[in-house]
Amino acid sequence: MRKKNMRIVLVLTLTALLALMMAGCGKQEVTPRQTADRFLDALQSQDEDVLKKVYAGGSVNLKESLQGQKDDAGADEIEDETIKLLMDKLLDFSYRTSDEKIDGDKATVKVKITTYSFGNAFRDFVTDYMSQGMSLAMSGASEEKLSKLANTLLQKHLKKLTKKDFEKTVTLSLKRKDGQWIVQKLDKDSAFVDAVCGGLITTFTQYANQLGQ
Template sequence: MKKAKKILLAGLVFAMVLAMTACGKNSTPSESVESELKAVQNESISDLEKTMPNTMDSSYSDDWKSFLKKIQKFDYKIKDEKIKGNKATVTVTIKTYDFGNAYQETYNQIVQDAQSGTITSSTDVTKYVYDLMFKNLLAVDKKTYSKDVVINCKKNDDGEWETDVQSNEQFLNAIMGGLEDKIAEMSSAQ
């Protein structure tokens, strides 16, 4: 289970790498944020795989690609922009798939199967966990997870707005459908 958690947390790394793409010259903080969000949504899967390679058995390559594509399908709405001199905040509502709940369901099923004897000493646990995890993550078909995120912006020396998207844990958690929050919640309960 720890390996599965590490795989999913690697998803946060991919989001950080994507968010580091330059946003270009934008006249407002909201435009800079929107440019970065679009860059995350439009990154090619082959480029994503370079920054976040599949560390699992190659038999999960297609599942991994499908998961990466699904992460990119988040919706967003810019709600509010507040500028104070060279600093600003932009509030964005992220709506996406509830990957955190799917991860919880995976964990609950593993526990139930272990208690019922479905998982035995002859079970390939790694394969069992990955199969179930991808089945649950990829089965989520409605965007029911929504979260407001505050993105911090500041003007650089060239007068362009830069954002904290690459280090904003709230944003990363939001595009991952609350996955980071769910993993933290489950870890603290153990």
């Protein structure tokens, strides 16, 4: 074969290979499971920009939510310390996604959450506070003193949470919108929120039911 023909064959071969490589580099749709991973990572890092892209509820600013529960009359340094401690613990969960299922423009992804047993810690906190707080209240203690006691006790029980011994598998629902999978909005008392909060929602519900009886 002449050198000229060889060069033509070589050019055509390289062109074909380049075309195949470019086709392989085409943009691929992010899967529901990958979207769930992005959502969970963004939740842990409190990345508002990513959350707005992958979550139908927009942002999930836990710090603002917790600070919104503060009583301005009793808000002080110890309360800020409690919120920071709780935030650090809440966002320290581990997760593993699996079992992706797609049905048209809808999908579900299983998520196994591993975290601290916040429900048990809250139960122990209530027991302590009811005992010590009752004595203080009967002695005429101010709301400021009662608030300080509550924060001190809550911090004590949060610091005892050193082992992630709470596990729960929940389901995230997603929908495809404009060619992109989006995690659907979660109710504040959903199974997912309860899992991330280490059974705290379940404990709250149990106490509410008891008080309602």
